[in-house]
Amino acid sequence: MTAYTKKQKLIDALTERIESGEYPPGSKLPSGTELCAEFTVSRQVVRSAVDWLKARGLVDGAPGAGVFVRERASP
Numbered sequence: 001m002t003a004y005t006k007k008q009k010l011i012d013a014l015t016e017r018i019e020s021g022e023y024p025p026g027s028k029l030p031s032g033t034e035l036c037a038e039f040t041v042s043r044q045v046v047r048s049a050v051d052w053l054k055a056r057g058l059v060d061g062a063p064g065a066g067v068f069v070r071e072r073a074s075p
Helices: 003-020 032-039 043-055
Strands: 060-064 066-069
Touching: 003 032, 003 043, 032 043, 043 060, 043 066
Parallel strands: none
Antiparallel strands: 060 066
């Protein structure tokens, strides 16, 4: 599996977990180490996927604290 495919698979899984409420607004995402182990990907793939989620406004990073799901705007 290519790095792109692994990244897209991780993005899809995290997005689904956020949208389904498994990771509700304000909750902390699993650590990079945990995501690496669960999805069998490198830290670089995890960082790239998280950067994608940040760019789309789904999560925010707090230096030293982790990555948290953003509150969603009401439609």
